[in-house]
Amino acid sequence: xxxxxxxxxxxARREALAGYxxxxxxxxxxxxxxxxxxxxxxxxxxTDYNIIDPPRWIGLQNYARVFSGxxxxxxxxxxxxxxxxxxxxxxxxxxxxxxxxxxxxxxLSFFLAILLNQKVPGVNVWRTIFFLPSxxxxxxxxxxxxxxxxxxxxxxxxxxxxxxxxxxxxxxxxDPNWSVPALVLMxxxxxxxxxxxYLAGLQGIPTDLYDAAKVDGANAWQRFWNVTFPMMTPxxxxxxxxxxxxxxxxxxxxxxxxxGTGGPQRSTLFYNLYLYQNAFRYFDMxxxxxxxxILFVIVLLxxxxxxxxxxxxxxxxxxxxxxx
Amino acid sequence: MKRVLNFLPWLFGTVKGHEFLxxxxxxxxxxxxxxxxxxxxxxxxxxxxxxxxxxxxxANTLIPRKPQTTEINGERYNLYQVTVNGISxxxxxxxxxxxxxxxxxxxxxxxEIYELKINEQTPLYRLDIHWxxxxxxxxxxxxFRYLGNTLIxxxxxxxxxxxxxxxxxxxxxxxxxxxxxxxxxxxxxxxMLPSQVRLIPLYxxxxxxxxxxxxxxxxxxxxxxxxxxxxxxxxxxxxxxLELDDAAKIDGANPLQVLLxxxxxxxxxxxxxxxxxxxxxxxxxxxxPLIFLHTRENWTLAVGLQTFDAIYTINTHLIxxxxxxxxxxxxxxxxxxxxxxxxGVVFSGIKG
Numbered sequence: 001x002x003x004x005x006x007x008x009x010x011x012a013r014r015e016a017l018a019g020y021x022x023x024x025x026x027x028x029x030x031x032x033x034x035x036x037x038x039x040x041x042x043x044x045x046x047t048d049y050n051i052i053d054p055p056r057w058i059g060l061q062n063y064a065r066v067f068s069g070x071x072x073x074x075x076x077x078x079x080x081x082x083x084x085x086x087x088x089x090x091x092x093x094x095x096x097x098x099x100x101x102x103x104x105x106x107x108l109s110f111f112l113a114i115l116l117n118q119k120v121p122g123v124n125v126w127r128t129i130f131f132l133p134s135x136x137x138x139x140x141x142x143x144x145x146x147x148x149x150x151x152x153x154x155x156x157x158x159x160x161x162x163x164x165x166x167x168x169x170x171x172x173x174x175d176p177n178w179s180v181p182a183l184v185l186m187x188x189x190x191x192x193x194x195x196x197x198y199l200a201g202l203q204g205i206p207t208d209l210y211d212a213a214k215v216d217g218a219n220a221w222q223r224f225w226n227v228t229f230p231m232m233t234p235x236x237x238x239x240x241x242x243x244x245x246x247x248x249x250x251x252x253x254x255x256x257x258x259x260g261t262g263g264p265q266r267s268t269l270f271y272n273l274y275l276y277q278n279a280f281r282y283f284d285m286x287x288x289x290x291x292x293x294i295l296f297v298i299v300l301l302x303x304x305x306x307x308x309x310x311x312x313x314x315x316x317x318x319x320x321x322x323x324x
Numbered sequence: 325m326k327r328v329l330n331f332l333p334w335l336f337g338t339v340k341g342h343e344f345l346x347x348x349x350x351x352x353x354x355x356x357x358x359x360x361x362x363x364x365x366x367x368x369x370x371x372x373x374x375x376x377x378x379x380x381x382x383a384n385t386l387i388p389r390k391p392q393t394t395e396i397n398g399e400r401y402n403l404y405q406v407t408v409n410g411i412s413x414x415x416x417x418x419x420x421x422x423x424x425x426x427x428x429x430x431x432x433x434x435x436e437i438y439e440l441k442i443n444e445q446t447p448l449y450r451l452d453i454h455w456x457x458x459x460x461x462x463x464x465x466x467x468f469r470y471l472g473n474t475l476i477x478x479x480x481x482x483x484x485x486x487x488x489x490x491x492x493x494x495x496x497x498x499x500x501x502x503x504x505x506x507x508x509x510x511x512x513x514x515x516m517l518p519s520q521v522r523l524i525p526l527y528x529x530x531x532x533x534x535x536x537x538x539x540x541x542x543x544x545x546x547x548x549x550x551x552x553x554x555x556x557x558x559x560x561x562x563x564x565x566l567e568l569d570d571a572a573k574i575d576g577a578n579p580l581q582v583l584l585x586x587x588x589x590x591x592x593x594x595x596x597x598x599x600x601x602x603x604x605x606x607x608x609x610x611x612x613p614l615i616f617l618h619t620r621e622n623w624t625l626a627v628g629l630q631t632f633d634a635i636y637t638i639n640t641h642l643i644x645x646x647x648x649x650x651x652x653x654x655x656x657x658x659x660x661x662x663x664x665x666x667x668g669v670v671f672s673g674i675k676g
Contacts, residue, residue, distance in 0.1 A: 012500070018579045019499025025488040026511060029548020034514060037522035037529070044524060051528065112357065120351050128662065129358045132365075135654045138608035139626045140647035143633050144368045147640060153383035155367055189364065249518055252610040259634045275520055280615060285524050292520040299518050 113198030134193030
């Protein structure tokens, strides 16, 4: 027996070494393209750095620029008291968009997934059609939507006026009060991306659960609330977390729709757009790094919050207790 | 009549009837939704086939058209379907008169002039499709240059992604070692990492390497694996029976040979699906090309098209023509690989 032990050890060792060897590409990439840059941007966030001159250490000044003037603002209500009113404006725009887009997206895509999970005629054709917008998302589709939403040349407002009888349809992207809802509308057109994830989740629900519920005399509505919905909460949760993170990184559509300005009147100055402007328009790399780290912390906090709260409402299969 | 009377209790009173009702309503909602999805695409195609005059005067019709005209005494006039004395006839509108009226005339007998209300008559149109917008759009911007750059970024990046992610996924799925599980969790956690937090130092790094304004920043990182694709491939590799590996090992295969001759051939569906998702991501990506590519000869389609729009936004017909060309490859790919989409999408719907 003892004769074999060293040999076995070396086998295990060789296996471990081979395992590490195969993941080397990721380890190198992680060090060069992830951890290294993360630490560097943390350092830059404490500097004044315009790319041409070497970074100059300024301590907490970038952070002070974000957070100063908050008490004065609350006292006077005057945004000019804030160290950087545009930072808060961009945060507000992003949260406003999230508060509209996330719930609407969630409800609509879940609803569509339930419909597309029925045995209706031509269901594969319907699925294909609804999924289509999410594979062509980006510049071309945004350029199309700018034109659809155009109050004079578009097709949405004539429809609202002539078919739905709405007297003064909004100016959409040209009206500061309607520009964010316009972007929400655009995002809802691509709802098929999350719809397909719900659909996969629905198809993963074991049919014997429904059979058991039927035996117990549950009607369709009760089956939905007591089987479908609890079984789907992990997927809802997953889409919620990623949707929230996605909103803070929202960029292409608003950049294309406003030519990178965040207009009209900065009403669509999203967080990520303002970060981009600081970095690549004003070359204020230090301040942009500060914004990136604040974004990182916000995303971490929100993710942790959802993970925390998920105990109360997410049902995982194999868990003994029922839905909370 | 009796059948209708029997139908209603069946519809509302029986299980089968309820099912029929439910499916009918479901189909109606789906059809309405499908219209909402398709009308914008139809608008895109129709706008790409109009000329600027049509877009100005007739922007919101879905069929590219021009008013029908006729020649009377050497002048061209618009044709209308008009109703005179209860009879519907084709007439030309000679000129407008006060009070929403106009003078209409039958081209066959130009001397009889009728004064009629304009908005009670229907203008006649003919189909007027401008295919020449497409060749014009291809020359209005360096389309093939942009296309070439996009294809290089997409396919070289895809090769790098497939190469590196296969190796890494193999490492994470087939070997036991103390730190591998922890490293895998670390890899997964990078999915949550907002890219902005590494963007600026990366930009500076690439600038110092002389890579800014080349395609390299978009390609090279793909050779170092990414969390989404490693995760998907690893999940798939785990479903391949270990007995296959063991058989090969007994025949003297080393781990690399096991990967090449056993795992990868078995994992073809997974490789195809991460490849397709990479194509869609790279083809549509705007953020990184915008940041790293500064001059027009290096732009990808996404950046080139956006910039063209920012400068020549008036050329809606050309912009929509290029937009149509840009969405065609993803759609074609999608139709050829629908099954893969619906299978692999659970993991990859999040990418990009």
